[in-house]
Amino acid sequence: MRISRVVASFTAAAALVAGTLLAASSASATVTTAPPPSKMAALGDSITQAAMTCSALTSCPANSWSTGTNTSVQSHYLRLKALNPALVGYNDAVSGQASAQLPGQAAAAVSQGAQYVTIEMGANDACTTTVAGMTPTATYQANVHNGLATLASSAAHPQIFVASVPSLLRVYNVSKNNAVARFWWALFGTCKSMLANPTSTAAADVARRNAVEAQVVAYNAVLATECAAVANCRFDGNAVYNYPFTSSDISTRDYFHPSVTGQGHLAAITWAASQWAS
Numbered sequence: 001m002r003i004s005r006v007v008a009s010f011t012a013a014a015a016l017v018a019g020t021l022l023a024a025s026s027a028s029a030t031v032t033t034a035p036p037p038s039k040m041a042a043l044g045d046s047i048t049q050a051a052m053t054c055s056a057l058t059s060c061p062a063n064s065w066s067t068g069t070n071t072s073v074q075s076h077y078l079r080l081k082a083l084n085p086a087l088v089g090y091n092d093a094v095s096g097q098a099s100a101q102l103p104g105q106a107a108a109a110v111s112q113g114a115q116y117v118t119i120e121m122g123a124n125d126a127c128t129t130t131v132a133g134m135t136p137t138a139t140y141q142a143n144v145h146n147g148l149a150t151l152a153s154s155a156a157h158p159q160i161f162v163a164s165v166p167s168l169l170r171v172y173n174v175s176k177n178n179a180v181a182r183f184w185w186a187l188f189g190t191c192k193s194m195l196a197n198p199t200s201t202a203a204a205d206v207a208r209r210n211a212v213e214a215q216v217v218a219y220n221a222v223l224a225t226e227c228a229a230v231a232n233c234r235f236d237g238n239a240v241y242n243y244p245f246t247s248s249d250i251s252t253r254d255y256f257h258p259s260v261t262g263q264g265h266l267a268a269i270t271w272a273a274s275q276w277a278s
Contacts, residue, residue, distance in 0.1 A: 032232070032275040034159055036084035037115035040077060041092050042066035043105040043147070044120040047166075048093035052251035053260050061091045065258075065266035066118040073264045076118060076161075076271055090114065098124040099140050102147035110154040117151055117158045118270075120240070122165035122219045127191035131211050134193060141222045148230045160233040161274045163266075164220045164241040168194045169213040171256060174247055181255035190256050216241070236273040243269055 042048050042064060050068060054060035062068050067089035068075040077089040092108045094101065102121050109117050121144075125135035135143075151160055168191065175181035176198045185195045194212045197205050220241055227235040249262030258266055271277055 031278060032159055034115075034232070034275075036080050036087070036276075037159070038084060038086050039088050039090070039112060039114050039156075040067065040080065040116040040118070041090040041109035041112055041114035042118045042120075043102060043109060044093035044118075045097050045124050046093075046095035046257060047123060047266075048118070048120050049091065049095050050258070050260075050263055051095050052253040052257040053263060057253060059095050061093075063260050063263050064091060064093075065263045065270060066093075066120070067091045068263065068267075070260070072260060073267050074271075075263075075267050076116075076274070076276075079267075079271055080116065080276065093120075096124060098122075099135060099143035099147075102143050103150050106147040106150035109158070110150060110156070113156050114154070115156045115158050116161070118161045118163065119147070120163040120165075121147075122216070122223070123168070123191075125219065126165070126168060126193060126212050126215050128193045129189075131193055131208055134212070134215050137215070137218045137222060140219055141226065144222055144226045148226055148233065152230050152232075157232065159275055160227070160230065161270065162223050162227045162233060162235045163270050164223060164236050164238045165216050166240050166243070166245075167213065168216055169209055170245065171195075171250070172198065172209060174245065174250060175255045178247075178255065180252075184254050185256070188254055188256075190254060195256075232275075234273070234275040236270055239269045239273040240266065 048064055048066050049059035049061055050063035051059045053063040063070045063073055065075055067077040081087040090112050092105045099121055125140055128134050151158055172194055182198050194209055220238060224235045227233040249258055249265055251257045251259045
């Protein structure tokens with residue numbers, strides 16, 4: 001029943017995305033006049049912690065698209081540090097966390113006096129054991145609203161950049177025919193809502209995957225709407241969601257998280273969509 005309802009809402013969610021992205025783009029289509037920050041913070045999950053990019057199966061924040069120091073990635077931090085050498089970066093993202101933890105991460109960024117904050121949050125809201133376990137859209141919206149409100153209340157008046165949630169269906173499609181990828185997905189129990197029974201073409205499994213992707217689309221509509229309502233907030237216009245990543249962008253340690261190459265591409269496309277560049 002839930003799968004049917006979510007799949008049926010896909011078209012409406014997609015239409016909402018188009019409308020809200022247009023509003024967000026028209027509201028923030030110019031380069032900011034704010035000076036380069038002295039402090040920045042990254043909020044999110046294992047994507048922003050650059051999990052699975054090191055020799056060990058752990059986070060490797062040096063490779064992060066947002067605050068990383070690896071010159072091959074060319075993170076937002078390094079690009080801004082070229083403009084302000086005094087820049088200090090904080091990676092407040094926590095692997096495994098979902099939108100419910102966003103307000104707490106935002107509070108940490110406020111306490112650090114961050115003048116620029118990046119957000120990439122939502123994959124763990126959709127990546128659950130079952131479709132029924134995904135974070136409801138209304139709950140996700142309340143979490144994002146509260147997180148952004150916390151940042152907006154900061155005395156530092158930070159510039160905020162919100163990245164869209166990546167397409168989980170593309171993650172599946174890129175690696176579904178790779179036996180090694182399927183082995184690691186099963187071993188780690190990775191994103192079962194999308195990646196369970198990866199070789200199945202049964203109607204129920206196809207519907208399940210479409211339901212998860214529809215939920216991601218709905219989350220991105222929320223991000224666009226909530227960001228557009230906050231001063232100094234720039235949504236990426238679905239740049240991350242629409243990016244046609246390939247197998248080279250995905251870590252071969254779990255075939256789910258971005259590789260170092262993927263982190264670099266993530267940095268480039270989000271920077272181009274940010275208030276510092278466009």
